[in-house]
Amino acid sequence: xxxxxxxxxxxxxxxxxxxxxxxxxxxxxxxQQNGFPIIGPIAGQLxxxxxxxxxxxxxxxxxxxxxxxxxxxxxxxxxxGGGVVHHVVWDEKLSQMARQHLSALGxxxxxxxxxxxxxxxxxATEGPFDLIFNDIDKDGYPASLPVITEKLxxxxxLIIDNMLWSGKVFDQADQSADTAGIREFTRQITTDNGWIAxxxxxxxxxxxxxxx
Ligand SMILES: C[S@@+](CC[C@H](N)C(=O)[O-])C[C@H]1O[C@@H](n2cnc3c(N)ncnc32)[C@H](O)[C@@H]1O
Numbered sequence: 001x002x003x004x005x006x007x008x009x010x011x012x013x014x015x016x017x018x019x020x021x022x023x024x025x026x027x028x029x030x031x032q033q034n035g036f037p038i039i040g041p042i043a044g045q046l047x048x049x050x051x052x053x054x055x056x057x058x059x060x061x062x063x064x065x066x067x068x069x070x071x072x073x074x075x076x077x078x079x080x081g082g083g084v085v086h087h088v089v090w091d092e093k094l095s096q097m098a099r100q101h102l103s104a105l106g107x108x109x110x111x112x113x114x115x116x117x118x119x120x121x122x123x124a125t126e127g128p129f130d131l132i133f134n135d136i137d138k139d140g141y142p143a144s145l146p147v148i149t150e151k152l153x154x155x156x157x158l159i160i161d162n163m164l165w166s167g168k169v170f171d172q173a174d175q176s177a178d179t180a181g182i183r184e185f186t187r188q189i190t191t192d193n194g195w196i197a198x199x200x201x202x203x204x205x206x207x208x209x210x211x212x
Contacts, residue, residue, distance in 0.1 A: 010042065010203065017041040023104045027068045038068040039135070039161055043203050047133065047159055050208060051076030054157055056130035057083030062118035062144065063136035064089045067098030067111075073133065074107035086125065087111050088118040119144045127151035134160040138178035141185035149194065152211045158195075160185070164205030 002008055020028070020041065031038040039047065051059065051073055057080050059073045064087040077083045087102070089095055095115045102111050114121045118136050122144075132148050134141065141160065148158055165182050168174045189197045189209055197209035 013042050013202065014040075017045045021105065023101060024068070024071055027066065027071070027101055030066070031068065036065065038065060039072075040203055043161065043206055044069065044072040046200065046202060046206065046208075048072040048076045050157055050159065051131055052079060054130060054155075055080050056157075057081060058127075058129045059084070059131045059133065060086040060088075060122055060125065060127075060129045060151065061133045061135070062088055062122060063134065064094075064098060065135075066094045067102045069133060069135065070098060070102060070111065071105055071107065073131070074102065074105070074110055077110060078107065083110065085111050086114065086121075088114040088116065088121050090115060090117055119147050122151055123147050125151070128153035129156060131157045131159070134158065135162070138162060138165065139181040141181045142188060145185065145188055149211065154211055156211050158189075158207070158209045158211065160189075160207045160209075162204045163199050163207045164201065166204065169205075 030036065047069065057077055059077060061070055061073065064070050067087060070085055070087045073085050077085055087098055092115055095113055099113060102108055119140060129152055132152050134144055152158060163182060163186060165179055168179045169182055189195050189207060194212050195209045196212065197207055200206045200208055
């Protein structure tokens with residue numbers, strides 16, 4: 001009998017995600033070949049589904065890399081009737097790569113590109129947003145929450161990645177700034193009465209939270 005293990009569950013779930021367009025598959029191959037941390041198809045599918053479920057048409061992403069997660073959100077916004085997805089990354093090369101991939105996918109017009117620090121950019125951008133996705137450096141998570149809270153509409157959804165951090169969150173010997181940032185953010189959002197939050201143990205763990 002096949003064991004009920006974390007890797008087996010992830011593989012089983014991955015096989016349920018529908019086939020992606022060739023351009024998206026190219027982005028997945030790049031991540032694999034270069035060890036770049038994209039959210040991958042399992043989490044991408046969940047992000048896309050949540051965005052569709054709430055009819056999101058204004059999305060802000062913090063830490064967008066070369067646009068892989070953006071592609072999932074852009075598909076949802078397009079199917080929801082159109083709108084805007086903010087792509088924010090501070091690396092020029094990644095921003096350029098994102099422009100090429102997202103244009104090839106036909107989402108060019110829908111994306112606003114920012115090459116800057118993500119939390120400061122959110123602060124400076126007019127809200128409110130239906131959905132905010134956070135995937136910045138993990139030590140920056142706690143300080144991002146007040147800004148996200150201000151910019152998300154009531155009933156809007158926050159999705160935040162790497163909340164299991166390969167298990168380091170429950171390794172008490174790990175007191176690094178990134179792990180501490182994830183623990184503190186988790187404490188904040190799960191104890192704040194203004195949010196309804198669940199940790200979805202998919203891939204590296206995503207918190208999906210609704211602002212009341
Ligand atoms: C984990 S990767 C993003 C992957 C992307 N969300 C995806 O799944 O396709 C995070 C990216 O955001 C950048 N980044 C990290 N912290 C940032 C910040 N505070 N402001 C802007 N970019 C940031 C990193 O350099 C990296 O390129």
